[in-house]
Amino acid sequence: MLQAGHKALNEADVVVASKNLRADIPVPETAERVSMDADTIASLPDLLEKYKDKKIVFLTTGDPLYCGIGGTLSKKLSPEQLCIVPAPTAFQMLFARLGQPWLNAKLCSLHARKDLPWRELLRCPLAAIYGDSIRHAGKLAEELICVFPEARHRRAAVGCNLGLPDEEVITGTLEELAAKEDAYASLSVLALLPDPECPVPDLPLGLSDDRYHHYNNMITHPEVRAIVLSKLRLAPGIMWDLGSGSGSVGLEAAGLCSNLQVHSVEKDAERFEQLKINIDHERIENITPYEDNAADLLDTLPCPDRIFIGGGAPDLIEKSFEVLAPGGRMVVTAVMLEKIGVLSSVLSEFREELLSINVSRSRPIATGDSMLQAENPITIAVFVKPSEEK
Secondary structure, X not given: OHHHHHHHHXXXXXXXXXXXXXXXXXXXXXXXXXXXXXXXXXXXXXXXXHOOOOOEEEEOOOOOOOOOHHHHHHHHOOOXXXXXOOOOXXXXXXXXXXXXXXOOOEEEEOOOOOOOOXXXXXXXXXXXXXXXXXXXXXXXXXXXXXXXXXXXXXXXXXXXXXXXXXXXXXXXEHHHHHOOHHHHOOOEXXXXXXXXXXXXXXXXXXXXXXXXXXXXXXXXXXXXXXXXXXXXXXXXXXXXXXXXXXXXXXXXXXHHOOXXXXXXXXXXXXXXXXXXXXXXXXXXXXXXXXXXXXXXXXXXOOOOOEEEEOOOOHHHHHHHHHHOOOOOEEEEEEOOHHHHHHHHHOOHHHEEEEEEEOOEEEEEOOOOOEEEEXXXXXXXXXXXXXXXXX
């Protein structure tokens, strides 16, 4: 691969590269040089058109198909026009320096996302995070400790300026690495190493109510939440959470299925603020909040594969079901008798299940003993839209 890269570079008519790479790697005198920066990427179609009859080499580090320009070029050029010559990635280099097998590692780059999927990463036995120009490895260690303090003793390593003359690899706990100035190098990778003794975050399924900001106990409680999510049969696609309130159902759906895009709609201003706080706290990016009346957005939101409605008028239920994708599932809950009556009659030909959930919790009484106190029963209706084949 190294030989193929040198050959391509020596035969190039145009070399597109950052200033640092042009300084480190000799570019043939005969080749025209083009700086690669944000403006270059933005005007890529113009650049490709300008040099359409030339042999262009884009010079990058690592594998350009992992959060690099290779993915962008593959959308603009045919396979016959594009040849990728990969180099070792920062992940590969760090694990090699550590002597750590990484075939099952969870990899994450902040160059392709704004939020750190902390729960998913900390639950993995082995993970690596490539930081950006602001959030270096030391900063990432700080963030992980902030959202899950129990992780401060997790074994970890930082690789700084890997492949460069001033390369450095530092090992220690997350807490130790967060305190090391060297871990804040601009080119750095944080690895979370196997540590079976260290606690991990709970699976985002039926988390306790106090995990979420909510109003006056108005939240889908953990047991019901877990059943609702099981009935939705989560899968990659689009989910609507209508009348989301605190957003607990949508947040847990997004946390359980990272390829599911959740759209949470809440019209009440106070609850909407709580929804945004909960999204920020969970640091999940595959969920989008809307402050609006759900009925007003049915024609503008992307077509859903899953819908959850925490109670709703018959017209909202019916109209939502109309736009549900073939084979999609809709789950609706109700507490009030009037709403339960709606669920027992609406869309009956598409209703797969109608069930009631009764939860009782122990409460202390004056004698010092405890008794079970029943909560309001929750009715759950599950609707399934026939697939087009049927």
